Amino acid sequence: MARTSKKTPGKSPLTQLGANVAIPASPDKAELERVPNPHADTNYVARFTVPEFTSICPVTGQPDFAHLVIDYVPGKWLVESKSLKLYLQSFRNHGAFHEDCTVAIGKRLAKLLAPRWLRIGGYWYPRGGIPIDVFWQTGKLPAGVWIPDQGVASYRGRG
Template sequence: MTTDVSGLTQLGAHVEAPKSPEEAVMERVPSPHQGSAYVVRFTAPEFTSLCPMTGQPDFAHIVIDYIPGEWLVESKSLKLFLTSFRNHGAFHEDCSVYIGKRLVELLAPQWLRIGAYWYPRGGIPIDVFWQTGEPPQGIWLPDQGVPTYRGRG
């Protein structure tokens, strides 16, 4: 079985990191198992963005789960998209929900959720959760595996 990668522009090429999330190009490929309900998980344990007020770095452990419809996100383009936040100032809530909404816009998945587990700022961790609705019945949806804050690692 092969996947059609003919429209991809980033995979297999040297690509500079995008300057901002708005400029980042995420790409997609056809799902080879359309009509099957299965979960795809991406974990980014070293996500970085900037505080919009101080310019100081903020760090998060991001977990994205989705059930594909017709499309899968191409992982290199997702990695470049997530990297584009390193020089982007936005509050935790904005970064987290924006990532989810961009993926939904690109993929039109059957279902998607994002868990963004932010490391403490001012001694308080902020966790942000967003999903498109109730997960479909009958799927295996494992816990995201990130414990509540107790000195994350």
């Protein structure tokens, strides 16, 4: 659920930034917040790198670990980073497959922000000897925007 209340003079519409907030019990209960983009007339890339993402295998209950990279070209909105951090932490006890986690995060951000373009790369560490990488994107990349490599090497094992 997006939170963007009307701005009251002297009061921020954000409810989590600067407050002591517990980690949400699940991604569905997490509250993502957004703020106006002060450069909405400019195409640029914002990147969030999450090298210690965790969730739970829905079958075995064992922990799964990933390195996530989220890139987006904002439109009118930016995601507030503390709310994003709490949302991502809410996956710690959430049972879902790698593909579900990665795509669900991308879709939720796209719905909240309506970015010009967004991509997420989920680089999952091996379970049962097989690493899984999951990629999702939406929107059309504006012409002339520089998109750096996500910087996460493919898993090589002992190679």
